[in-house]
Amino acid sequence: MASDTRPFLKMNGLGNDFVVWDAREKPLPLDREAIAGLGDRNSGIGFDQMITVERSSLGVDAFMRIHNRDGGEVSACGNATRCIGRLLMAETGKDVVTIETSAGLLHVFDAAGVHNVTVDMGVPRLEWDQIPLAEEFADTRAIELQIGPIDEPILHTPAVANMGNPHAIFWVDDVEAYDLERAGPLLEHHPIFPEGANISLAHVFGEDEIRVKVWERGVGLTLACGTAACAVGVAATRDGKTDRKSTIHLPGGPLLIEWREADGHVLMTGPTEVEFEGEVDLETLSWRRTAGGDVTPEAAGAAS
Numbered sequence: 001m002a003s004d005t006r007p008f009l010k011m012n013g014l015g016n017d018f019v020v021w022d023a024r025e026k027p028l029p030l031d032r033e034a035i036a037g038l039g040d041r042n043s044g045i046g047f048d049q050m051i052t053v054e055r056s057s058l059g060v061d062a063f064m065r066i067h068n069r070d071g072g073e074v075s076a077c078g079n080a081t082r083c084i085g086r087l088l089m090a091e092t093g094k095d096v097v098t099i100e101t102s103a104g105l106l107h108v109f110d111a112a113g114v115h116n117v118t119v120d121m122g123v124p125r126l127e128w129d130q131i132p133l134a135e136e137f138a139d140t141r142a143i144e145l146q147i148g149p150i151d152e153p154i155l156h157t158p159a160v161a162n163m164g165n166p167h168a169i170f171w172v173d174d175v176e177a178y179d180l181e182r183a184g185p186l187l188e189h190h191p192i193f194p195e196g197a198n199i200s201l202a203h204v205f206g207e208d209e210i211r212v213k214v215w216e217r218g219v220g221l222t223l224a225c226g227t228a229a230c231a232v233g234v235a236a237t238r239d240g241k242t243d244r245k246s247t248i249h250l251p252g253g254p255l256l257i258e259w260r261e262a263d264g265h266v267l268m269t270g271p272t273e274v275e276f277e278g279e280v281d282l283e284t285l286s287w288r289r290t291a292g293g294d295v296t297p298e299a300a301g302a303a304s
Helices: 032-039 078-092 180-188 226-238 297-303
Strands: 005-013 016-022 049-054 062-068 096-101 104-110 116-120 159-162 166-171 198-206 209-216 220-222 245-250 253-259 266-271 273-281 287-292
Touching: 005 078, 016 078, 032 049, 032 062, 049 078, 062 078, 078 096, 078 104, 078 116, 078 226, 078 266, 159 226, 166 226, 180 198, 180 209, 180 220, 198 226, 209 226, 226 245, 226 253, 226 266
Parallel strands: 016 049, 062 096, 166 198, 209 245
Antiparallel strands: 005 016, 005 273, 049 062, 096 104, 104 116, 116 266, 159 166, 198 209, 209 220, 245 253, 253 266, 273 287
């Protein structure tokens, strides 16, 4: 029996990297274990998320299915939405495309600069039961949560928001002063977050400039997380730390975030890259590169 070999693209937004499959004509039969195997950075292709482009049941340009590196399916990924938006705009010739996700419809626009893309992430959900939290909090700008000694906690009183997935933002003086690789898993799975949460450390270091480090639910430390950048921008505005437009500086680079006053929508703008093209044997999960992308082979190798 002939093996089932499928082509894929390896893409990234500020180093937040993805394997992208086109499954509009033929379903992709990968279970959670197989996805996790392909996502392994030592034995597989390596990625933060796996993106499957499918036909939309609503008649828009495409449906985007998202799996984290651990194989679990999630509802939103801002950087992946920008990458898929770029592909669909190139395919259709449109300046604006609409992508269906489990979190709703997202509109993606061409932006100034080479391969820069803007995505309208919609309205943030800020009520305790929308995030969701396991107990009621009247003010989600700062909830009662801490780790460390009760009289001298290491991290405490995060802002929380949902940008298609749950986020907790801890305001700190130095994002590098904390061991997020140790604290992240504890906070991601804290009982207050029944669906888990993405954990961010954020520091306002200039006028409308925020440095952020993210532990992503189901992924771990990541170079960039688009929904986290949106959540941080919203939380900073709510707390009076920044205006409605801010630059979020992630380890992979900056994203521009605007929380529009007129309609409450959050816009995120940043670059996208195609690292390389490849193909995978779905029976053996062996893979190979077949062509380059936007960046040099050296840069693509470093990013993956």
